[in-house]
Amino acid sequence: MKVDSLHNLSYKEEFEGDTKRSTATYKKVREDASIGSTYKLPLERGYARSLIKPVIMSGGNGKRLRPLSSKDKPKQFKKILSDLTLLQQTLNRNKFLGQPTVITSKKYESITKEQAAEIDVEIELITEPLQKNTAVCAIITGLSAKTQGFDIVVLLPSDHHIADNINYLNTINKALHYVNEFGICTIGIPINVISAEYGYIKTGLSIAENVYLVDHFIEKPILEQAKKHFQSNEYFWNSGIFVYDINFFLNLAMNLQPDLFCIAEKAFNTAVKNKNSLAIDDEAYNEIEAISIDNAIMEYISGMVMIKAYFA
Known part of the structure; x- marks a missing residue:
C-alpha cells in the first residue's frame, strides 16, 4: 500500500487537463519533521545554496560479473572499460558534488582507501561489519550527513x-x-x-519533458516480463540513484520502517567515529534486516519523480 505522505496531507491539483503533485505535503512534512527541521528549507532558497552530500554505496560483492570479480575484489574495484576502476570512475564523476561519503564492508576498507588515494580524492569512509543491503546504508549515511549539516543526499x-x-x-x-x-x-x-538482470521502474504521468511520476518499482523480472517491458515506453531500468532531502527521507524511513530505523540509528550512535571515518560495530548490525531501499521505502512513496537519464 502506497502512502502519499507521513501525515496523509498529500493531494493533487488538477489543471488544464493535467495533474501535478502539490508541494504542500513536502513543505508540511518538512515543517513537522520530528527529525531536526531547524535549518532553512532548501525549498525556499534553491538547491544551489543547499549543502549536498554525495554518498557512494560500495559494499556489494559483484556476483553478476563473476568470475571477472570475486568476493575479495568485487566489480567496483575492477578496471572495466577504463584505466580506472568503477569506484574510481564514480568518485571522479561526482567530484562536482563535493567530498563523498563511501559506505562499504569492513573487509573492503583498505582497497577503498587505496583506490581513492590513487586518484587524489579525499573521502569520508563508513564501514559495515556485515552486508545488510541498501536500506540501512541510506539511513546511516543520511544520519551522518544530517549531523554534519547537509541538506540533500545524492545516493x-x-x-x-x-x-x-x-x-x-x-x-x-x-x-x-x-x-x-x-x-x-x-x-x-x-x-x-x-x-532480466536489472530492476525496473514503471512510470506514470509525465510532468515535464523527460520527467515522470513513478508508478512502481519492479524487482528483476522473469525474461518474458522483461520482453514486455522492453516493448513499452513506460518502463526504465532502475539506476539505483536517488536524490533526496535528508529530513524528508529520514522521516519517511522512521515512519515506514520504524524497527529498522531504530536499530540503524543505534548502530550510528554507537559507531566508532574518527576524522573522516566511522566504523559500525558488529553487535549493532546483527539485528538489522537485510532489505533494499526500494523494498523498504521507495515503493511506498506516492508522488516520487523519475528523471530520464540523459547519459544513456
Missing part, C-alpha cells in the same frame, strides 16, 4: 560505467532541481536490450 551505486559525464552532470542537476519540489527523486535509464 549512488559504485559499479556504473558512464561514458558521457557531461550529460550525467546535467541529469543530476535536473534531479537536484526537482528534489526541492518533490522531496525525493530517482534516475531511470532507457532500456536498450531485453534483460
